[in-house]
Amino acid sequence: MNTVSRDTKIVVVGAGFAGLAAAASLVQAGFQNVKILEAKERVGGRVCTMKPFTENIIELGANWIHGQEGNPLYQLAKEQDLLVEAIAASKMMCLPHSVTPRDYFFMEGGKQLSTNTVDRVCSLFSKLTSKAFESELEDKHRVLSLGDYLDVSFAESPLATSEDESKIFEWCKRSECTDEAASLYEVSASQIGYYIALEGGFFNSLGPGGYQAILDILLKALPSGTILRNTEVKSIQWDSKGDEGKEENHPVRVICENDQIIETDHVIVTVSLGVLKQKARTMFEPALPKSKLDAIERLGFGTVDKIFLYFSERFWPEDCAGIQLVWDKGPEDKAIYSRQDEEDAWKETWFKKICGFDTVARHPTVLCGWITGREALHMETLQDSEIGGTCVRLLRSFTGWSVPDVSQVLISRWGHDPHVQGSYTFVPHCVNVKEHEALAAPLPSFSQVPESKPLQVLFAGEATHVNFYTTTHGAYLSGVREAQRLINHYSH
Ligand SMILES: Cc1cc2nc3c(=O)[nH]c(=O)nc-3n(C[C@H](O)[C@H](O)[C@H](O)COP(=O)(O)OP(=O)(O)OC[C@H]3O[C@@H](n4cnc5c(N)ncnc54)[C@H](O)[C@@H]3O)c2cc1C
Known part of the structure; x- marks a missing residue:
């Protein structure tokens, strides 16, 4: 030099x-x-x-290392011995070895969906999104928004004739909003192919x-x-x-x-x-x-927020990785998303944008809810106690389980953070x-x-x-x- x-x-x-x-x-x-x-x-x-609840950490922002091969942060973490082994990872999720965690899906009326039904729809959804991510879309789909492409493709599938399957498909779209930080009707279907997902999946250890x-x-x-x-x-x-x-x-x-x-x-x-x-x-x-x-x-x-709920005791089964909420009519339904006549009506039902509540590593009694888009921005304006109370009501009505009142609530407000103004x-x-x-x-x-x-x-x-x-x-x-x-x- x-x-x-x-x-x-x-x-x-x-x-x-x-x-x-x-x-x-x-x-x-x-x-x-x-x-x-x-x-x-x-x-x-x-x-x-942060460490808001116990001596164990909570990630209010980024949580996963996305992919391993070619990921410099994965490499850095590995070199510095900051990763935990698979066995330690299952302990981190507070699970015995023999238990394989799975998501529990509930419908609005309290019906629990079978894993087979959910898997059928989720694998179709993942096949369709992979086509977009791998730039394999047909020309007629390349000009569409991601939401429109998914709707058009799903309509051609025999699964679209079943009500339950259609509702699960809406859940998949809502969940995908967490990755896109926007309504899927705002996101380009063709340009998403430029995003490169590194090999090795989400690394959360x-x-x-x-x-x-x-x-x-x-x-x-x-x-x-x-x-x-x-x-x-x-x-x-x-x-x-x-x-x-x-x-x-x-x-x-x-x-x-x-x-x-x-x-x-x-x-x-x-x-x-x-x-x-x-x-x-x-x-x-x-x-x-x-x-x-x-x-x-x-x-x-766009905005993606997290809602952490700290309970005094676990009320979900040991093998439960998350409680997912399948609405009869969700906000990622295009007819609802683009309705102009009731401009602010969606604010009354902001909570319908919450996909579900996932269990949290190292915290056996904490759930993390995810919410995106304009509903997330609206939620950020509400009091923590109101948000916590709404979440508990949702958990009770969907699962029918005995859900205690929440002890502590931690909400991210990335959209209103003046030095960030959104999530990604x-x-x-x-x-x-x-x-x-x-x-x-x-x-x-x-x-x-x-x-x-x-x-x-x-x-x-x-x-x-x-x-x-x-x-x-x-x-x-x-x-x-x-x-x-x-x-x-x-x-x-
Ligand atoms: C909820 C959430 C979950 C996420 N999950 C993941 C995940 O699991 N995995 C993943 O890989 N990524 C995730 N991300 C995205 C990831 O966190 C970001 O892509 C990354 O951290 C962005 O880093 P950056 O340096 O580009 O920007 P930032 O982290 O935003 O840094 C910019 C800095 O500039 C400062 N600043 C702003 N204005 C000024 C100013 N006028 N003067 C001086 N300083 C200023 C800010 O305070 C900030 O510290 C997540 C993000 C969010 C919000």
């Missing part, structure tokens, strides 16, 4: 996986003037490992430190004082000619809400797409180019996946160089990854990508 690059000043905005990975890569490459500005007191962003333990590895790589917490960036002035007379002349000025001003050579912006949607028009001076603003507007950023990115119907690339492109754009200094503003974060958007490894890899862009620049 030469003196020029050692003295180069780099500011990273945001201390989520993308920001921490970028800073750690730069420090490792020998850059000595790297600062991370983080708006919150807490680092980690959408990774939020992080040790007792959870995701925080992986963050800690990155934090250890940073010299003390690298992260300035409670330091929200208000605006970024780039392409400035600076003070020509000054010996040190940096083209970027980062202005913080606390009035701190930092002059720098490069800034890597890792704030979520949700924050960019709200602030991009006022945050940058000069304004961002149209291609970037279009990408920010066109890509979708999706590619809407009629939008091209190339928008991820437009979002990732550094400024000034190629055509503006050579008058301007190169690579002044760089962009990372899960939304900027074409193939791994929505994930922690996508965020991590995007941070490494932008660090590498600077490392390459100074290696010439």
